[in-house]
Amino acid sequence: xxxxxxxxxxLVGLFVDDGSLAAGALIWxxxxxxxxxxxxxxxxxxxxxxxxxxxxxxxxxxLRASSRVRRxx
Amino acid sequence: xVSWVHALPSxxxxxxxxxxxxxxALTVVLAVGTVRGWRPALCGTGLALGTLALLVLALGPxxxxxxxxxxxxxxxxxxxxxxxxxxxxxxxRAAGVIALHxxxxxxxxxxxxxxxxxxxRDPRWDAVAIATSFKIVMLEGTEVVFIVIAVGTAGGLLxxxxxxxxxxxxxxxxxxxxxxxxxxxxxxxxxxxAVGVLxxxxxxxxxxxxxxxxxxxxxxxxxxxxxxxxxxALGGVRLSRARRQAALAMAD
Numbered sequence: 001x002x003x004x005x006x007x008x009x010x011l012v013g014l015f016v017d018d019g020s021l022a023a024g025a026l027i028w029x030x031x032x033x034x035x036x037x038x039x040x041x042x043x044x045x046x047x048x049x050x051x052x053x054x055x056x057x058x059x060x061x062x063l064r065a066s067s068r069v070r071r072x073x
Numbered sequence: 074x075v076s077w078v079h080a081l082p083s084x085x086x087x088x089x090x091x092x093x094x095x096x097x098a099l100t101v102v103l104a105v106g107t108v109r110g111w112r113p114a115l116c117g118t119g120l121a122l123g124t125l126a127l128l129v130l131a132l133g134p135x136x137x138x139x140x141x142x143x144x145x146x147x148x149x150x151x152x153x154x155x156x157x158x159x160x161x162x163x164x165x166r167a168a169g170v171i172a173l174h175x176x177x178x179x180x181x182x183x184x185x186x187x188x189x190x191x192x193x194r195d196p197r198w199d200a201v202a203i204a205t206s207f208k209i210v211m212l213e214g215t216e217v218v219f220i221v222i223a224v225g226t227a228g229g230l231l232x233x234x235x236x237x238x239x240x241x242x243x244x245x246x247x248x249x250x251x252x253x254x255x256x257x258x259x260x261x262x263x264x265x266x267a268v269g270v271l272x273x274x275x276x277x278x279x280x281x282x283x284x285x286x287x288x289x290x291x292x293x294x295x296x297x298x299x300x301x302x303x304x305x306a307l308g309g310v311r312l313s314r315a316r317r318q319a320a321l322a323m324a325d
Contacts, residue, residue: 033285054277
């Protein structure tokens with residue numbers, strides 16, 4: 001059981017380092033794929049918003065990580 | 074006919090990503106070989122490579138039975154998560170927020186750990202050595218298999234991606250045989266930065282194809298996405314460095 005949990009953890013670790021970035025990218029993909037067409041936005045707008053949103057998520061995440069200062073630093 | 078617009082980035086992404094993974098695996102296998110002997114080190118490596126080959130043979134044909142739209146969506150999403158994870162870490166390392174990966178330190182740590190297990194009781198079956206080399210080759214190899222499948226399957230480019238990974242393996246094995254020490258001079262973070270950019274761009278492209286977006290310039294937009302993520306990542310390094318310095322100044 002312990003080995004299975006370790007393998008699963010390693011497998012998830014391949015794709016997820018910071019949970020909030022992975023969750024944000026997933027949610028944004030769902031919004032761009034299924035939410036934006038409901039608002040009447042076309043495939044070109046979907047493409048632009050997908051790219052811009054992912055970049056914003058990455059930048060927000062790295063900046064948030066950069067602001068964290070541990071004791072002794 | 075394979076389009077070079079797709080084949081070259083696929084080949085490059087698979088080569089660079091595999092190079093990083095194989096360098097990390099080589100460090101541990103070298104430590105196992107030096108401390109516990111080459112026979113168990115190579116035995117564990119061989120077992121892991123065999124297991125990986127079985128995995129590819131089992132998963133490869135299964136993937137071809139899934140409709141292309143679903144493959145693009147699934148592979149694109151996983152590739153994007155994989156790429157963003159690498160890119161995030163590479164940005165934070167380049168900005169000095171987290172420490173750079175040091176192969177010499179990893180080698181020293183692994184060597185000390187292997188020595189702490191004591192002397193080899195049965196030289197024909199050194200379970201610690203076999204398990205250590207098996208685990209690292211399996212772990213890094215799984216990432217290589219995923220990268221090859223991910224950058225190759227969605228666009229029908231498994232051959233160029235496989236050639237890229239094979240070339241990386243050859244380079245690392247040859248360097249390992251010649252140098253017999255960890256490849257500490259490989260600019261690992263720069264490679265991870267480049268791979269993160271490529272994988273994030275590929276992932277975004279295939280995810281977009283899967284959800285039905287209309288990429289301007291069709292396949293050529295992959296190059297545009299690479300340029301975009303490179304720009305964002307370089308900007309991210311500058312902003313993260315400034316943010317870090319401000320946070321440290323506030324904490325003082």
